[in-house]
Amino acid sequence: MTTSWSSWFTLLALLGVGVFGASSSLPAQDGALRPDGRGDPNVEATLERYRRDLDLLREELRAVRREQESQNSQNSQNSQNNRNQNTSPSQGAGQGQGAPGIALPGSTFPGVALPGSPLQGNRRGLAVGGQTTIFDNIFNPAISLIGDFVVAGSDQKDSFERLNRFTLRDLELGFVGRVDPYSSYQVYLHFDEDIGVEIEEAYVFLDNALPDTFELKAGRFNRDFGKLSALHDHDLPMLDKPQVLQEYLGGSVRGTGVELHHWLGLSDTSTLRWSLGIANSLDSDSHTIFGPAAGHDHGHEEEGVEPFGKRRFENFGFHGRATAVFETGPTSTLQVGGSVAYAPKVVRFFEDALMTPFKATFETRIAGVDATYRDYDEASGTGFVTVAEALWSSRELSDDGIVRRDVDAFGFYAYAEAFVARQWSLGASGGRFEHAEDASERSSDYGAFATWRIDEFQRLRLEARRFEDPGQDSFGVSLQWTVILGTHGHGIYW
Amino acid sequence: MAFIGKRLLRGLAGLALAMAALPFSLRAQVDVVTTTPDLADLTRRIGGEHVRVHPLTTGNEDLHLVTVRPSFLVKVHRADVFVQQGLDAEHAWVPALLDKAKNRAVRFGGAGFCDASLGITPMQVPARVTREAGPDLHPRGNPHYNLDPRCMRIAARNVRDCLVRVDPQHRKAFEQGFERFLEDVDDHVARWRKLLEPCRGRGFIENHMSWVYFADAFDLRIVAALEARPGLPPSASYLAEVIEVAKREHVGLVVARPRFAELAERVARACGAEARVLQLGSTTSDKGWFEFMDATVATFARALTPEARRGGERGVEPGAKPGAEPDAGRRGT
Numbered sequence: 001m002t003t004s005w006s007s008w009f010t011l012l013a014l015l016g017v018g019v020f021g022a023s024s025s026l027p028a029q030d031g032a033l034r035p036d037g038r039g040d041p042n043v044e045a046t047l048e049r050y051r052r053d054l055d056l057l058r059e060e061l062r063a064v065r066r067e068q069e070s071q072n073s074q075n076s077q078n079s080q081n082n083r084n085q086n087t088s089p090s091q092g093a094g095q096g097q098g099a100p101g102i103a104l105p106g107s108t109f110p111g112v113a114l115p116g117s118p119l120q121g122n123r124r125g126l127a128v129g130g131q132t133t134i135f136d137n138i139f140n141p142a143i144s145l146i147g148d149f150v151v152a153g154s155d156q157k158d159s160f161e162r163l164n165r166f167t168l169r170d171l172e173l174g175f176v177g178r179v180d181p182y183s184s185y186q187v188y189l190h191f192d193e194d195i196g197v198e199i200e201e202a203y204v205f206l207d208n209a210l211p212d213t214f215e216l217k218a219g220r221f222n223r224d225f226g227k228l229s230a231l232h233d234h235d236l237p238m239l240d241k242p243q244v245l246q247e248y249l250g251g252s253v254r255g256t257g258v259e260l261h262h263w264l265g266l267s268d269t270s271t272l273r274w275s276l277g278i279a280n281s282l283d284s285d286s287h288t289i290f291g292p293a294a295g296h297d298h299g300h301e302e303e304g305v306e307p308f309g310k311r312r313f314e315n316f317g318f319h320g321r322a323t324a325v326f327e328t329g330p331t332s333t334l335q336v337g338g339s340v341a342y343a344p345k346v347v348r349f350f351e352d353a354l355m356t357p358f359k360a361t362f363e364t365r366i367a368g369v370d371a372t373y374r375d376y377d378e379a380s381g382t383g384f385v386t387v388a389e390a391l392w393s394s395r396e397l398s399d400d401g402i403v404r405r406d407v408d409a410f411g412f413y414a415y416a417e418a419f420v421a422r423q424w425s426l427g428a429s430g431g432r433f434e435h436a437e438d439a440s441e442r443s444s445d446y447g448a449f450a451t452w453r454i455d456e457f458q459r460l461r462l463e464a465r466r467f468e469d470p471g472q473d474s475f476g477v478s479l480q481w482t483v484i485l486g487t488h489g490h491g492i493y494w
Numbered sequence: 495m496a497f498i499g500k501r502l503l504r505g506l507a508g509l510a511l512a513m514a515a516l517p518f519s520l521r522a523q524v525d526v527v528t529t530t531p532d533l534a535d536l537t538r539r540i541g542g543e544h545v546r547v548h549p550l551t552t553g554n555e556d557l558h559l560v561t562v563r564p565s566f567l568v569k570v571h572r573a574d575v576f577v578q579q580g581l582d583a584e585h586a587w588v589p590a591l592l593d594k595a596k597n598r599a600v601r602f603g604g605a606g607f608c609d610a611s612l613g614i615t616p617m618q619v620p621a622r623v624t625r626e627a628g629p630d631l632h633p634r635g636n637p638h639y640n641l642d643p644r645c646m647r648i649a650a651r652n653v654r655d656c657l658v659r660v661d662p663q664h665r666k667a668f669e670q671g672f673e674r675f676l677e678d679v680d681d682h683v684a685r686w687r688k689l690l691e692p693c694r695g696r697g698f699i700e701n702h703m704s705w706v707y708f709a710d711a712f713d714l715r716i717v718a719a720l721e722a723r724p725g726l727p728p729s730a731s732y733l734a735e736v737i738e739v740a741k742r743e744h745v746g747l748v749v750a751r752p753r754f755a756e757l758a759e760r761v762a763r764a765c766g767a768e769a770r771v772l773q774l775g776s777t778t779s780d781k782g783w784f785e786f787m788d789a790t791v792a793t794f795a796r797a798l799t800p801e802a803r804r805g806g807e808r809g810v811e812p813g814a815k816p817g818a819e820p821d822a823g824r825r826g827t
Contacts, residue, residue, distance in 0.1 A: 049669055052676070056613075056651055059644065063615045213571070213596040263594070265568035325564045330552075333563060378555035380753050422753060423727070455629035455725055492562045492590050 141177030141185070144486035146170065148234040152289050154476030156467075162289075163476065168193050169287055170234055172200065176487065182209035188232070192287065200232070200285070201254075215261040223253040223282065224261070224275040224321045225339045227370040227389050233287050234482050237385075237427060238449050239463045240288045242413035244433040247443075248366055248393040250284020253341060255317055269327040273494055275320060282317035282343045282364075290476045291445060291467045317344045323370075325494050331383065332375035335494065341366045350401030360404075362396040381422030388414040393436045409434035417451075425451045435470075443469045457484045524661050527573040527600070529584050530557065532640045532775040533610055533649070535782035537577060539678075540654050540671035544664045548573075553777030556751070557637075558630065560587045567595050574660050576600035577653060580611030583637035599660075608656035610649035614639050617706050630702070630725025640775050641790075642707035643683045646783070650675050682784055686791045687712065693798035697743045699736065699767070701750035701758060704774050714794065717743045720750065720757055733761065740765035747797040768797045 132138060148170035154163040171191040179185050183206045190200040203219030210216060222230040229245050229252050241251050257279030266272050323337030343364035351357050368391040376383030390412040398404045411433020419425045430446035447465030454460065461480040467473060523546040528534040534549035541547070548569050551560055557579065570576060570591055578588055592601050600606040616635025623633045639645035654672040658665045690712045697717035698705075703724050709716050718739050722732045740748075740761065748769045750758035755771045762769035770793055776786035 045666075045669075052673070053651065056648060060613055060615065060648065063644070207593060208598075213594075263567070265564075265571065268568055269563075269565045271564040271567055327563055327565055376561065378560060381556075381559075457625060457629055492567075492594055 139177075141175040141187075142487040144172075144174040144176075144484065144488050146172040146174070146232075146234050146485070146488070147481075147483045148172075149481045150239070150289055150478055152476055152478040154290065154474055156290075156474035156476065157472060167289065169289060169480075170232075172232065172234065174487070179204065182206060190287075198285075213263050217259040217261070218257075220254065220256040221259070222285075223255055223277055223279065223319050223341070224259060225249065225253045225319055225341055225366075226321070226368045226391070227337065227372060227387055229253055237415065237417050237451075238429055238447070239461065239465075239478050239480055240290055241286070242389075242415075242429065242431045243291055243443060243445050243467070244391055244411035244413050244431050246286055246288055246291075247433055247436050248391050248409070248411060249341075251286030251288065252284065253319065254283045254285045255279025255281055257316070266324060266326075270324060271494070272322065272324045274322040277319045279317045279319075280311075280315075280344075282319065282341055289478060290465055291469075291474070315344045318342045323494060328373075329375070331377045332373070335370075335372040335374075337370045339366075339368045339370075350398075352402075358401060360398060360401040362398065362404075364396070365394045367392045376419060382419050384416060384418040386414070386416040388412065391433075395436055397437055407437055407439055409436050409439040423453045425453075427451070441470045443467070457488075458482070522661070524574045524657060525572055526575040526577060526657075527569050528577040529579055529588060530640070530775055531778050531780070532646075532783045532786070533577045533579065533653070535776060535784075536610075536646065536650055536675070537575075537653050537657075539675045539782075540650060540668055541657055541664075542667060542671050544661065544667055545575075545657065549778060553773055553775050553780070554752070557583050557774070558586055560584070562587050562591050562594075566591055570595035570600060571597050573597060573600050573606065575606040575608060575656055577608040577610055577656070579637055579640065580609040581614075581616055581634045581637035581639070582632045605659045606656065608652055610652050611637070611639065612652050613648045614645045617710065618703060628721070628723030628725050632724075636703060636706050638704045638774055639707045640783070641705060641787075642711040643679050643686070643787070644711060645707060647676060647679055650679075678784065682787065686787065689791055689795045690714070690798075692800060693795060696798045697745050698747040698749060698794070698798065699740055699745055699758075699761065701748075701754040704751075705749065708790075712791075712794070714798070717745050720748075720754060720761060728757075737761055737764045740767060747794065770797065 147168070150167045150169045152163050152165070152167065156163055169192065173189045173191065175185075175187045177185060183204050185204055187202040188200040190198045199220060201219070201221040203217045203221045206216040206218070222232075224230055226245070226249075228236065228241055229249050231241075231252075233241070240246075245251060255277075257277060259275055259277035261273070261275045263271055263273040319339070319341040321337060321339040323335060325333055325335045328334050341364075343366070349357055349359050368389055370387065370389035372385065372387045374383070374385040376385070390410070393407075393409045393411075395407050395409075396404060397407055411431065413429065413431030415427060415429030417425050417427035426448075427450075428446070428448045430444070432442065432444040435441040435443065445465055445467045447463055449461055449463040451459060451461045459480075459482045461482075462478070463480070464475075464477045466475045523544060524541065526534075526537050526541065526545050526547045528537055528547060528549050530551055531549045531553045534547045537545055537547045550566050550569065551557065576592065576597075578584055598604055616637075616639070618632075619635035620627055620631055620633060623631065625631065640649070650672055654668050657668045661668075694713045695715055697715040698709075699718050699720065700716055701720040703719055703721075705716060708714070718736045720728055720733070720736065722728050728736070739745075745765055745767050748758045748762040748765075748767050749772045750769065751773065752771050755769070758769040758771070761767075772790060772793065773786075776783050780786050
């Protein structure tokens with residue numbers, strides 16, 4: 001609604017009417033009017049409206065009383081049921097009642113605690129002293145726990161420590177909460193059996209302070225690059241990130257810095273989102289189960305920079321992404337995107353013939369394009385999604401610091417997943433890539449996976465995958481069990 | 495070129511002045527985005543010509559599991575008013591949508607944010623908020639109050655108040671629309687009660703905890719749910735128990751959403767009841783909430799009246815929509 005111009009104009013017009021009309025028109029002298037306004041049609045209409053509202057409030061009050069009477073009887077019945085430990089369907093799902101195990105509470109108003117209700121509880125501090133104390137939990141962040149448990153078998157050699165065993169791949173502890181009206185703070189810690197604790201992400205999210213649709217992230221987090229690299233491993237549609245992402249990006253592109261986001265509507269049914277980021281370095285993070293890149297790996301590319309002089313602009317890493325989503329039908333969307341990343345000049349140290357140390361810097365550039373087509377009928381819970389992403393990697397390398405070589409490599413992956421029922425999906429994926437440090441070597445993999453979403457908080461996935469690698473071909477089968485406790489993401493996936 | 499530029503600039507300035515000179519009421523419509531077609535219909539009835547209403551969903555989806563599409567973002571970004579069903583019905587997508595749409599006018603706390611559930615006494619509020627009771631547990635109570643005309647009166651009041659807040663110039667029109675809506679509800683409720691009078695106290699089975707407001711409004715009885723726990727598919731032993739209870743209670747109707755049609759049919763066949771596929775609100779292809787309720791009441795009346803139970807047909811019509819019910823509209827009016 002465009003109101004700025006018209007509102008001012010209307011206001012001015014009204015003022016004009018008021019000023020010029022005041023001298024010529026006197027208030028209506030209606031003898032039927034009473035001092036309290038009764039008889040005035042406007043006043044009567046207002047009173048009638050208030051009567052109507054009052055009627056509705058009375059109706060609500062009657063409903064509350066009915067509800068509370070019903071609760072009283074229900075609570076006593078539930079107590080009886082709990083004593084009897086009887087959960088037959090006829091007892092739990094009657095009129096005005098819940099399913100087995102569900103009963104009505106002491107308070108029927110959301111957020112309002114009646115004395116003795118579960119909402120009021122026995123909190124010390126606010127309830128006792130009239131002040132919030134450090135022992136109160138209000139304002140504390142929401143907490144989540146995600147567990148990713150994998151059992152994997154493979155014919156890969158030299159894999160005693162990693163395969164043919166049970167693995168707690170990920171235990172993610174998340175804390176999220178509002179800092180103030182302008183920003184939130186989100187922290188995700190990763191625990192696993194091998195390395196212990198790692199800060200997966202910790203960032204301030206300025207999501208309600210900037211103009212238009214701008215947002216800003218500051219801290220350490222997975223960088224916005226491509227379709228799958230920013231996802232946490234337990235959110236992937238398959239067990240591991242595609243091999244090409246492991247090879248060129250190290251799994252996730254992670255860094256400490258800032259990232260600016262913005263979106264705009266291209267039309268009534270399409271949007272364009274873009275982001276730009278800068279970080280100290282573009283690190284990697286990988287918790288891969290299968291294949292040649294398996295293992296927990298972190299690439300901290302900026303090691304060695306700090307002791308030698310001040311940080312220069314060229315030592316920062318940069319990245320950007322633009323992606324557009326189009327509605328192509330009542331249930332389908334097409335997304336296309338492009339990403340670029342420039343890894344900062346890596347400083348490496350060598351010795352010349354006289355054993356004198358010297359340093360050399362190297363750069364990495366990565367570009368990618370991706371496309372996603374999704375057709376999902378939410379009425380039936382069936383549909384499919386297909387995703388393809390291609391990446392180009394360009395690296396400067398050297399074994400001795402004197403003779404340099406540039407390696408340009410190309411790789412891609414694709415997957416398709418069919419949601420055959422509300423809880424079940426079947427998928428297949430594959431990829432092929434030239435090695436980032438020797439483009440003459442190539443690897444590929446292909447596999448199939450079946451996912452059973454037991455409910456929103458628990459999922460089982462069976463996957464079989466074959467790897468073809470210059471080092472060794474291998475085949476593996478895995479069973480992944482993922483559980484979620486507490487708050488969890490319901491974001492917009494674009 | 496410079497001359498053309500100046501003329502163009504003057505032309506645009508003149509157009510802007512002319513637009514400003516137009517009376518506000520002639521060109522301003524309140525852009526309203528609603529999460530459901532029911533709320534869209536309600537808003538249209540109250541706002542009349544002064545509102546332009548865009549429902550985000552079609553009514554065929556599971557309201558708890560909607561994927562945000564690009565058009566949602568664009569619509570909410572431009573909206574003056576956002577109306578939601580509330581009570582966590584849209585918790586999986588509305589918070590993220592409002593957050594990303596970056597329209598402060600319609601975010602929680604803004605003048606254009608309307609929670610239609612405000613003031614409604616929720617039913618089936620869990621005493622213990624634990625996932626043990628089911629993954630689809632609603633901590634604030636059952637959100638399907640749109641099946642109860644009494645609750646829709648309260649929702650209408652919330653919508654009216656929000657429209658008045660955003661566009662006070664048309665207060666009178668909104669109040670008149672609201673009054674008309676209440677009168678329509680009264681008329682329809684009298685007819686619906688009359689139609690369902692013979693069914694008072696009769697039991698039916700639902701697939702998910704959805705129909706409690708409807709049952710309460712028309713004195714019907716929910717005997718069991720096909721889900722053992724909200725959001726959990728039933729086991730074979732649980733279904734056997736449901737069928738046994740249904741036989742004992744002489745259940746005449748099993749209602750289910752489209753994706754549970756097969757299950758409802760199986761249970762209905764086993765207990766000699768009628769299975770009906772019903773949505774939990776109107777769809778964008780329906781005429782509106784009253785027509786949806788007409789058809790729904792007619793469906794219940796047809797399946798649960800004693801005459802129908804004795805000699806009525808026992809056809810199972812998976813995929814049949816409420817509007818497709820024979821004589822549905824006539825029976826309801």
